Amino acid sequence: MAEPTLETVREFADSFFYGSRSNLDMKFLRDLSPTEVGDFFEGLLQHLATTLDDGDAGRLVDHVIEWQRHAYTAHLDGKAAFAYDDVPRAAMSKPLSNARVALITSSGHFVDGADPQPLGVVDMTQEEAERRVGEFLREAPTLSDIPVDTPPSHLRVRHGGYPVTAAKSDHNVNLPLDALQALQREGMIGEVHHTARSFVGATSQLRLREGVAPEWAEILRAEQVDAVLLVPV
Amino acid sequence: MSVGHVQRAIESAGIPTVGVYVSAFGHVPAQMGVARALITPHPMGRPMGAPGDAERHLAVVRHALSLLERDTDQVIESFPDGYRPHSPTTV
Structure with a gap:
């Protein structure tokens, strides 16, 4: 002892x-x-x-x-680093039942064989991502493409900012592909956009806001997406 | 906060969005001015529900997507049912 x-x-x-x-x-x-x-x-x-x-x-x-x-x-006390008075808002251009709906999550998922290699590291472990989370917070995020028909066994998740255990056992806790596909079959939405996206939400907020997020929005517009479901973790 | 920034950028590009936030971050949508949000009473990392709880995941996504057709400037709602851990043996 x-x-x-x-x-x-x-x-x-x-x-x-x-x-x-x-x-x-x-x-x-x-x-x-x-x-x-x-x-x-x-x-x-x-x-x-x-x-x-x-x-x-x-x-x-x-x-x-x-x-x-x-x-x-309980302890926010006006400490919010990012608070905005305006609410940017777009309206649906067609009924949801005809709409192409995309999914973006900050879960840190990627497809096996397409590791975004954060901080230049090949095959970074979850433990290393947690240990180096402070470095993630200074870098711009990378958007990982996830074809929506990816077999679950080919999905990987790594994120230094939240407990990934649940997401490892079932990606649907924060990458809800099964639910979106069920709602497409049911007819509530027109179609699930062919590519879902994920990034590591522990990232430089300024780099995200000033450069990366507007670029991602342009990608979605070019792909003629009608609505987006976003899932923060 | 990350998704708040992405959500604002996509709305600004003309595409409507809805975000699903856990209650620990339930203050973020109002603070960051996101157009539509559903707050779930789930623990961090599991905004849709417990692993294996497909019924809850579906209910959350259905509720969230329904907010897309609301004709209001900002809509922030709470998912009505509490978190329920999911045991594989109860399937």
Whole structure:
């Protein structure tokens, strides 16, 4: 056993944010005050104690979701780096049932054999993406084309900013190809655009806003897309 | 924020959009002025629902796409049902 280390609540909470206890589902702990960190764990353990008797883990799930929401929304205090007063808005040019609908997600998916090689690295691991997330935040994002008929076994996902475990087991949690294709069969939409796109949302916001996003919009316009479903992670 | 910027750029290019945001980022659509958003009460990384919950994924996409035909300047709605973890054994 190593010598016990005296650790403050602040240090403990921060260690879940890319630190010694890195856990992207729990990285929100960094955004809580020390008192709130105490409240989170006290509530979690109370729910866990109740779960010992009835086995209903749903309350644990709800607790985590509620504190994620609280952590990211309660301390904004006008700190928003990007806030806009206007709302750019285009209207549908045809009924949805005749429309070509494209999908773009910031999930970090790509097709096997077409790795965008972020930061110039071949076959970057998820662990390296998490470790180097600060470098991602300074770079412009790359848009990966994903033909919508790609077999799920050919999909890859890597993203240093969020827990990818769920997306690895089912891409539809943030790349909802199955649902879009079902709605095409049903007739709610005219067609799913042949190419979905994904990028790593942990990226330079200024490079994205000033250069990349308008270029992507032009690509979609050239491809005569009628509407776009966007999925941030 | 990334998708907020992309959503604004696409709308500015004349193509209507809708975004599906988890509740942790539920403040982003209003803050960034995106035209249409659906907020889901799901954990980060799973805006459509739990892995394997195809029924929920379909309901979320259906709800989101329905917002495209609303004739209002900005529409931000919340998905009505709570998150439900999906166990393969209950399929």
